[in-house]
Amino acid sequence: MRSRCPPAIVLAVNILSLYMIYIWAPPEKLLGDSYRVLFIHTPSAWVCYLAFAITFISSILYLRTGNLRWDLYAASSSVLGILFSTITLITGSIWAKLAWGLYWNWDPRETATLILLLAYLGYVSFRMSISTRDRRARVSAVLGILLFISVPLSYFSAVLWVTLHPMPLLPSVGFRLGVEPPILLALVVSMLGITLLFVWMFYLTLRIYGLVDGVEGYVERR
Amino acid sequence: MKQKNGLGRIVSFLADVWEILLKDLRLEIRRKYEIHSVLIFALLSNLLFAFAIGPSNPNVREFAPAVLWMSILFISMLCFATVFVREVDKGTLDGLRLAPISAQAVLTGKTLYTFVLMSLGAVLIVPSSMIILNYTFNSDGLLVVFVLALGILDLSIVGSTVSSLTMYSESRGLMIPSLSLPLIPGTLIPSILATGKLAAGATLDAVLPEIQLNLGYLLLVSAALGITFEYVLYD
Amino acid sequence: MRLSNVSKKYESRFGLRNVSFTVDEHEIFGLAGPNGAGKSTLIKILATLTKPTGGKVTIAGYDVLRQPRLVKGLIGVSLHNSLLYDELTGMENLTYYLRLHGCRDREEAKDLVFHKSSLFGIEDRLEDPVGNLSSGMRKRLDIIRAAIHNPRLLLLDEPLSELDSEGLEYFRRFLRSAREYSTVIFSTHSLEVVEEISSRVCILKMGELAELRYPEK
Numbered sequence: 001m002r003s004r005c006p007p008a009i010v011l012a013v014n015i016l017s018l019y020m021i022y023i024w025a026p027p028e029k030l031l032g033d034s035y036r037v038l039f040i041h042t043p044s045a046w047v048c049y050l051a052f053a054i055t056f057i058s059s060i061l062y063l064r065t066g067n068l069r070w071d072l073y074a075a076s077s078s079v080l081g082i083l084f085s086t087i088t089l090i091t092g093s094i095w096a097k098l099a100w101g102l103y104w105n106w107d108p109r110e111t112a113t114l115i116l117l118l119a120y121l122g123y124v125s126f127r128m129s130i131s132t133r134d135r136r137a138r139v140s141a142v143l144g145i146l147l148f149i150s151v152p153l154s155y156f157s158a159v160l161w162v163t164l165h166p167m168p169l170l171p172s173v174g175f176r177l178g179v180e181p182p183i184l185l186a187l188v189v190s191m192l193g194i195t196l197l198f199v200w201m202f203y204l205t206l207r208i209y210g211l212v213d214g215v216e217g218y219v220e221r222r
Numbered sequence: 223m224k225q226k227n228g229l230g231r232i233v234s235f236l237a238d239v240w241e242i243l244l245k246d247l248r249l250e251i252r253r254k255y256e257i258h259s260v261l262i263f264a265l266l267s268n269l270l271f272a273f274a275i276g277p278s279n280p281n282v283r284e285f286a287p288a289v290l291w292m293s294i295l296f297i298s299m300l301c302f303a304t305v306f307v308r309e310v311d312k313g314t315l316d317g318l319r320l321a322p323i324s325a326q327a328v329l330t331g332k333t334l335y336t337f338v339l340m341s342l343g344a345v346l347i348v349p350s351s352m353i354i355l356n357y358t359f360n361s362d363g364l365l366v367v368f369v370l371a372l373g374i375l376d377l378s379i380v381g382s383t384v385s386s387l388t389m390y391s392e393s394r395g396l397m398i399p400s401l402s403l404p405l406i407p408g409t410l411i412p413s414i415l416a417t418g419k420l421a422a423g424a425t426l427d428a429v430l431p432e433i434q435l436n437l438g439y440l441l442l443v444s445a446a447l448g449i450t451f452e453y454v455l456y457d
Numbered sequence: 458m459r460l461s462n463v464s465k466k467y468e469s470r471f472g473l474r475n476v477s478f479t480v481d482e483h484e485i486f487g488l489a490g491p492n493g494a495g496k497s498t499l500i501k502i503l504a505t506l507t508k509p510t511g512g513k514v515t516i517a518g519y520d521v522l523r524q525p526r527l528v529k530g531l532i533g534v535s536l537h538n539s540l541l542y543d544e545l546t547g548m549e550n551l552t553y554y555l556r557l558h559g560c561r562d563r564e565e566a567k568d569l570v571f572h573k574s575s576l577f578g579i580e581d582r583l584e585d586p587v588g589n590l591s592s593g594m595r596k597r598l599d600i601i602r603a604a605i606h607n608p609r610l611l612l613l614d615e616p617l618s619e620l621d622s623e624g625l626e627y628f629r630r631f632l633r634s635a636r637e638y639s640t641v642i643f644s645t646h647s648l649e650v651v652e653e654i655s656s657r658v659c660i661l662k663m664g665e666l667a668e669l670r671y672p673e674k
Binding site for chain 1: 383410432438443453
């Protein structure tokens with residue numbers, strides 16, 4: 001992750017994936033063009049879980065090693081996680097509106113992702129409220145671990161909740177997307193594109209946060 | 223000197239937990255106004271929810287478990303605010319840090335203290351909401367108590383942990399709701415569901431999934447804290 | 458007890474810089490120096506409350522960083538602010554701390570608390586809530602709290618700050634008895650008192666060890 005990820009490659013893959021998403025992939029039989037939002041939704045969802053998992057693993061590594069670099073990783077990826085989970089939720093609701101007629105369906109995954117987003121918003125504001133760097137790193141690492149293990153718990157509770165309160169508006173047979181080879185290929189490419197975008201943004205965020213830390217240290221020394 | 227193994231270690235762990243719990247309860251009793259405000263708040267929140275639903279709403283029974291747990295959640299926020307922050311404010315936290323006991327004993331003691339305080343509130347809320355919202359539990363009384371206690375215990379462990387985290391934050395108590403609420407749905411939803419079923423007269427089998435979820439929650443969170451809590455307590 | 462090259466570096470400056478010395482058993486070791494010299498930091502490091510950024514500290518052979526819980530069983534600490542709960546009585550406070558140190562027998566604990574308090578002349582105030590005591594009384598009680606479990610090493614940060622002349626007299630008497638089972642390290646900014654009371658004096662300046670000497674008596 002420390003090695004440079006040349007922006008040119010990221011850009012090229014993403015332009016290719018945009019082309020495949022919007023032009024190359026054929027319209028879907030039932031939904032026409034509107035299904036294309038899934039090409040953004042699915043990769044964003046994957047990336048937001050990836051980001052929060054990085055925060056989780058970095059938190060563990062920070063507690064084990066005490067190396068502040070891991071804290072930088074945790075902080076940077078939590079912010080990106082927030083960004084991508086927001087995108088996931090927005091594109092998800094657009095898709096839900098198109099497929100099922102409602103923006104919000106209390107789908108367990110949807111619900112768990114929303115709780116996750118709120119949790120990490122709390123995490124970020126918690127970080128901002130502690131000024132001593134070591135202390136902030138240590139305590140927020142514990143929080144980072146706790147938040148992540150609460151995800152499956154929220155998810156299973158939501159499953160239980162939804163099975164008890166079925167949405168009356170939902171068709172009992174779930175809508176299934178006919179996965180044709182071109183659609184699958186476009187999805188793979190956009191997965192790759194958004195993942196690369198994430199890696200690049202992660203690298204940039206790391207640098208920015210590193211610089212901010214450096215500047216803060218310098219100001220204190222003065 | 224405490225260098226024991228096996229049983230001896232468990233016994234001294236429990237004794238430490240007991241000391242901390244006893245000390246906190248004693249402090250709480252000497253400071254009656256705090257219990258008073260928790261209990262008054264419990265009744266008021268109950269009443270406010272009833273106002274929000276309306277007196278003759280035909281679905282009032284369906285709302286009952288939600289109202290009950292929301293009221294418990296409300297008082298829990300009050301209880302969480304004092305758990306560790308008070309030790310910091312009074313400068314006595316170093317006393318806990320200096321004691322030759324495990325960090326887990328401190329957390330367990332604090333969790334049980336929160337549990338007792340919240341249970342006290344629940345003892346008031348449950349009957350009052352039964353009267354105001356006109357519902358009864360048609361299940362085994364013991365099962366009802368168990369489900370309520372398990373739910374409150376889950377809330378207590380999350381709450382005392384969050385309270386311990388926020389003692390380092392410059393905004394202290396303000397952070398407690400925004401940190402604890404996202405952690406809570408995993409236990410609150412099963413608690414509400416199980417309570418609703420019990421009000422309708424469910425048996426143990428019917429509420430087993432909820433109980434399992436809440437037990438799983440307790441185990442998972444305590445396991446994570448068993449490993450990490452010393453990083454929180456010791457600066 | 459041995460310190461070697463202990464440093465505490467804050468983000469911008471040193472709180473302590475390469476401080477080394479050894480304290481023998483039953484010594485009464487005074488730490489002197491102006492405000493901000495690093496006395497409190499040193500005591501907090503010895504008490505496991507602050508982690509040194511460099512160097513090694515051992516107490517009775519135990520590493521402060523690696524075996525903090527074992528060290529905590531050996532030491533008694535009184536810090537700048539008292540660790541007593543205002544709402545509890547002196548007796549409740551002291552027995553609580555004693556029990557956390559593993560003394561579970563109630564009668565034995567009570568006797569011990571009574572005995573220790575008589576050294577400081579406050580045995581008749583034990584049933585008052587600590588919040589009702591004057592600051593001097595509270596300080597005496599807090600010093601007793603630190604010594605309640607007969608620690609091998611007693612660390613006192615500014616024990617004299619709140620004490621009047623009577624309290625000082627009691628403190629001397631207390632030190633004499635504490636010396637039988639403990640090593641005492643205490644800090645103060647008053648050089649006069651430290652020379653009079655202690656068997657050895659360490660003077661800190663700007664986080665560095667300036668002088669280590671035996672007071673002339």
